[in-house]
Structure formats: C-alpha cells, structure tokens
Amino acid sequence: MAALYDAHAGELHRYLAARTSVEAAEDLVAETFLQAWQARASYRPERASARSWLIGIALNMLRRHFRNEARTTNAIAREGGRVQHAEAPDVMATARADAESRTRDLARALAGLRAEERDVLLLVALAELTPSEVAAATGINVTTVRTRLHRARSALRVHIEEGTHD
Amino acid sequence: MTERWEQEVDRAVRGLVAEMDDDARARGRTTLMEAIRTDENRTSSGVAEVVVPLAHRHRSSGRWLAAAAAVVALSAAVVVVTDAVGGERRVPNPPAQVEQIETADQVLQRAASNVDTGGEVVPDGKYLYVKQRAWWSRYVSGAPKDPDAFFVYLDELRIESWVPADRTQTWRRESENTGERQWLVGTEQEARAAGLNLDVEPPSTQQARCGKFREDADGCGAGGWYRPTERWVAGLPEDPKGMLERLREDSGATKPRPKLKDPNANPDALALQTAAEGLHSGLLPAKVRSTVYQAIALMKDIEITEKVANLDGRKGTALGLDDGRNRFDVIVDYDTGEFIGEREVQLKDSEGIKAGTVKTYTSFVSTTVDEPGQRPEN
Numbered sequence: 001m002a003a004l005y006d007a008h009a010g011e012l013h014r015y016l017a018a019r020t021s022v023e024a025a026e027d028l029v030a031e032t033f034l035q036a037w038q039a040r041a042s043y044r045p046e047r048a049s050a051r052s053w054l055i056g057i058a059l060n061m062l063r064r065h066f067r068n069e070a071r072t073t074n075a076i077a078r079e080g081g082r083v084q085h086a087e088a089p090d091v092m093a094t095a096r097a098d099a100e101s102r103t104r105d106l107a108r109a110l111a112g113l114r115a116e117e118r119d120v121l122l123l124v125a126l127a128e129l130t131p132s133e134v135a136a137a138t139g140i141n142v143t144t145v146r147t148r149l150h151r152a153r154s155a156l157r158v159h160i161e162e163g164t165h166d
Numbered sequence: 167m168t169e170r171w172e173q174e175v176d177r178a179v180r181g182l183v184a185e186m187d188d189d190a191r192a193r194g195r196t197t198l199m200e201a202i203r204t205d206e207n208r209t210s211s212g213v214a215e216v217v218v219p220l221a222h223r224h225r226s227s228g229r230w231l232a233a234a235a236a237v238v239a240l241s242a243a244v245v246v247v248t249d250a251v252g253g254e255r256r257v258p259n260p261p262a263q264v265e266q267i268e269t270a271d272q273v274l275q276r277a278a279s280n281v282d283t284g285g286e287v288v289p290d291g292k293y294l295y296v297k298q299r300a301w302w303s304r305y306v307s308g309a310p311k312d313p314d315a316f317f318v319y320l321d322e323l324r325i326e327s328w329v330p331a332d333r334t335q336t337w338r339r340e341s342e343n344t345g346e347r348q349w350l351v352g353t354e355q356e357a358r359a360a361g362l363n364l365d366v367e368p369p370s371t372q373q374a375r376c377g378k379f380r381e382d383a384d385g386c387g388a389g390g391w392y393r394p395t396e397r398w399v400a401g402l403p404e405d406p407k408g409m410l411e412r413l414r415e416d417s418g419a420t421k422p423r424p425k426l427k428d429p430n431a432n433p434d435a436l437a438l439q440t441a442a443e444g445l446h447s448g449l450l451p452a453k454v455r456s457t458v459y460q461a462i463a464l465m466k467d468i469e470i471t472e473k474v475a476n477l478d479g480r481k482g483t484a485l486g487l488d489d490g491r492n493r494f495d496v497i498v499d500y501d502t503g504e505f506i507g508e509r510e511v512q513l514k515d516s517e518g519i520k521a522g523t524v525k526t527y528t529s530f531v532s533t534t535v536d537e538p539g540q541r542p543e544n
Binding site: 001005006009010013014025026030034041042065103106107110121122124125126138139152153156157159160 | 172176177178179180182185190191193194195197202269270273279280
C-alpha cells in the first residue's frame with residue numbers, strides 16, 4: 001500500500017484538487033487510499049490497472065463529497081440560514097484570477113468545456129489515465145472516451161498555440 | 167499514439183494545478199500507514215482498538231479521522247430489517263467496510279473473471295449438491311366461504327438436489343414447504359376463516375436417473391435453461407453478445423412482447439429471468455456462467471440496485487431490470503463469481519401490495535459432496 005501511495009498519491013491529488021480544492025483533495029486522497037486498503041482483496045490486476053482502480057474509488061469519494069456538500073447547503077437553507085452558492089473554490093478559479101493572461105484564458109476555456117468532455121480531459125491530463133483506464137474506471141465506452149478527449153483537447157488547442165506565439 | 171500538440175494541451179492543463187506539496191504527501195502517507203497498522207492490530211487481536219492518529223490534525227474537517235475511526239471500530243449493532251420476506255428479522259450489521267459503488271459492468275466483469283473454474287468438475291463418484299431456499303408469492307382469489315376473498319402470501323420452500331458426476335445415474339431431490347408464511351394481503355386468521363386450506367404437503371424425496379422427476383425434466387436429454395444438460399450446454403454461444411441474443415430469444419423477448427404488459431417495459435427483464443433460471447439450476451459450467459455474466463452486462467439499462475444480504479445472510483451485489491411492474495434482481499458475489507440468489511420487487515402499489523415489496527426471494531448454494539443425502543457442514 002505504501003508503494004501504491006508513493007506511486008499515485010500525487011496524480012490523484014492533482015485531479016481531486018482540480019475538482020474540489022487543495023484542502024479537500026488532501027482528505028479525499030487519504031480516504032481513497034484507506035478504502036483501497038479495505039477493498040484490496042477485490043482488486044484484480046488483470047481487470048484494471050492500479051491507477052484506474054484507484055481513480056474509480058476516488059470518483060466514488062468525490063460523489064459522496066459533493067452529495068455531502070449539497071446536503072449541508074440544503075440543511076443550512078432549510079434552517080433559514082444564508083448560503084453562499086459559490087462555485088467550488090477550485091484551482092481553476094484561482095487560475096482564472098491569475099494575472100498571467102494565458103493561464104487565465106486556458107482556465108476559462110477549460111471551464112467552458114462541456115462537463116463530460118472536461119471530466120475525461122482532467123482524468124487523462126491530471127490523473128494520467130489512458131483512455132482505456134478512463135473507460136474501466138468510469139464505465140464509459142472507450143470510443144466515447146476518446147471522442148470526448150479529442151474534442152476537449154481540440155477546443156483548448158487554440159489557447160496553447162496562441163500562447164506560444166506571445 | 168498521442169500527438170505532440172495533444173501532449174502540450176495536457177501539459178498546459180497540468181500547469182493550472184498546484185502539485186501536492188511534500189509536507190502533505192508525507193502527512194498523508196504517515197496517517198495512512200498508522201490506520202493500516204491499527205486495522206491489522208484489530209484483525210489479529212479480535213478487539214476493536216480505536217487508535218486515532220494524533221499527529222494529524224487537518225485544517226479542514228475531521229472527516230479523514232472519522233473515516234479511520236470507522237474502519238477500526240467495528241460495530242456489533244444489530245440491524246432490524248423489515249421487508250415482506252420473513253417480516254422483521256434481525257441480521258448482523260455488515261462489517262464497517264467503506265461503501266464501494268461500481269458500475270454494473272464492472273461488477274459483472276469481475277464476477278465473470280472470478281468464476282472458479284478450478285473447482286468446477288465434480289469428481290467421479292461424487293455429487294453436486296444444489297440447495298435453493300425460496301420465498302415465493304401465492305395469489306389466491308376466492309375461498310370456499312368467501313368467493314370475493316383475495317389473499318397474497320409468501321411461503322417458504324427448500325429444495326435440495328444431489329446430481330451425480332455421471333448424470334445418467336440416479337439423482338436425488340428433497341423438497342419441503344416449511345409452513346412458514348408472510349402475509350402481504352390478508353392474514354392467516356382471515357384466510358382460515360374464509361375456508362382456505364393452508365395445509366402444506368409433507369416433505370418429499372424423489373430419486374430418478376437423469377433427474378427425470380417430471381416428464382419435461384430430463385437431465386440427460388435436450389435440456390434448457392431450467393435443466394441445462396451437457397448436450398444443451400454444448401450448443402450455447404461462447405461469446406457474450408451471442409449469449410445475450412440467445413437469452414433474448416429463449417425468453418421470448420424477441421417476440422412482440424407476449425409477456426410484458428407494459429409497453430415501456432424493458433424486454434431484457436425477461437432475458438435476465440431466463441439467465442437466472444440457468445444460474446440457479448446449478449448445472450451451468452463455470453465458463454458458461456462467466457459468459458452469462460458478461461451477457462447480463464450487455465443488457466439494456468442493467469444497473470446495480472444495492473449490496474444486499476440474501477435470504478441466508480450472504481452478501482452480494484444485486485443487479486436488476488424492471489419490466490414496468492416488477493424489478494427482477496440477480497445477486498452475485500463478484501469476488502468469487504458465485505451466483506447467490508435472486509429476488510423480485512414490486513415497483514408500484516397494486517392489488518393491496520405496496521411498492522417496494524419483495525415478492526420472491528431465493529438463495530442458492532452449490533458445492534460437492536460425497537454421497538446423495540449428505541449436506542455440507544455449513
């Protein structure tokens with residue numbers, strides 16, 4: 001488990017931080033590995049790489065995280081409290097505020113992608129999964145994964161190329 | 167092959183996110199290893215030692231600590247489950263395993279790959295023991311003293327079979343209606359007052375070569391999903407897609423919906439029931455079971471309904487489809503590839519039965535024993 005942590009904690013953290021926040025990511029990484037430890041008997045290396053297995057667990061943690069956030073928000077609203085409906089304080093938001101315009105433009109373009117395309121791109125770019133691993137972790141057909149990935153990258157390409165001409 | 171521009175896009179996206187800093191990495195590693203050590207101590211000592219890592223006081227919520235504590239603090243609380251099967255029954259709280267939700271496809275692929283092909287062949291001279299314990303629903307319209315009476319109840323059947331390695335030899339079958347009932351509409355008292363005969367048949371034992379307890383149940387002949395014979399199994403498709411088509415065809419699902427009363431029903435619900443028939447016969451070879459699981463994974467809208475305890479308390483993942491009126495689930499243990507059981511759940515209030523009522527619930531066990539009549543130890 002230590003070896004697994006050393007090999008994959010960084011990329012998991014990167015992905016989870018992009019989806020939530022740096023703070024939440026640390027907790028979520030820890031919970032992911034803890035659950036991986038609990039579920040270790042069910043891991044079958046011939047069916048899934050360690051990376052895609054871990055990301056599958058992380059995605060479940062993420063879903064629970066968002067559900068808990070929504071429940072807390074609703075509970076506060078029901079109590080008559082004021083809820084600030086901010087976007088998740090993600091690093092993309094930080095990047096958008098960045099003085100560096102290139103970074104800002106890219107972050108904005110990323111935020112403007114369709115959710116399903118952005119999700120696939122983040123899994124590949126940040127969690128370093130292959131399209132097959134994304135398919136295994138999410139249950140999405142691998143052809144669909146590749147299509148979404150291509151669309152997402154193509155949409156961002158112009159911002160990379162513009163940037164290199166600065 | 168990823169093109170250069172694609173790599174650059176990925177690199178640029180990575181550049182938007184801060185890397186995990188060394189302190190956070192080290193902290194996470196330490197806390198994880200402490201939790202694992204604590205879990206291992208608990209496992210070896212049998213005592214729940216709640217050791218919460220003190221070094222880790224995270225600036226955000228204590229959720230990570232709570233998760234670690236939940237892992238080590240096994241609760242012995244008893245959960246009361248109320249459903250139509252067996253009424254209120256007490257089942258042990260499942261171990262404090264963290265919930266792991268996967269797609270139906272992942273569950274079935276794992277089950278398919280974990281089917282035990284090693285323990286498959288029944289050695290010469292021994293017997294395949296198959297046990298089903300089932301609660302099945304009975305609908306009764308009209309009673310001797312009340313023609314308008316309507317009752318629905320579940321009764322419990324136990325069916326055990328001993329199938330010889332050489333299928334042409336004598337099979338043994340013991341069946342028993344235990345007399346236990348669960349009333350969904352009406353009560354036992356009302357039913358008896360209406361003149362209904364609720365006596366159960368005495369337990370029966372049958373023996374027959376080829377398992378031919380009935381004319382249409384020849385275990386050496388043409389066969390079918392209800393009674394897979396070696397000859398019939400040899401003719402089954404070996405690929406999942408072909409198997410799915412065969413299930414659809416044999417279930418009548420490809421005909422213009424003869425059994426589906428709801429035009430919106432999923433026709434694969436019939437195919438799933440057909441698959442279950444084969445699985446609970448206990449006579450499908452491991453390789454075929456594996457292909458059947460993969461075929462189920464291809465069924466339209468197949469989904470995980472939940473991790474449930476089956477009738478005899480074995481835990482598995484339920485995968486189901488609905489036909490508009492009822493949802494039919496098969497329950498599998500994806501760690502071992504074993505078929506555990508099946509159930510049928512009513513989806514809408516109807517005929518005095520509430521939505522969510524379990525109307526059929528069966529458990530299934532199969533293993534090898536030395537002699538007919540012998541039961542496994544546990």
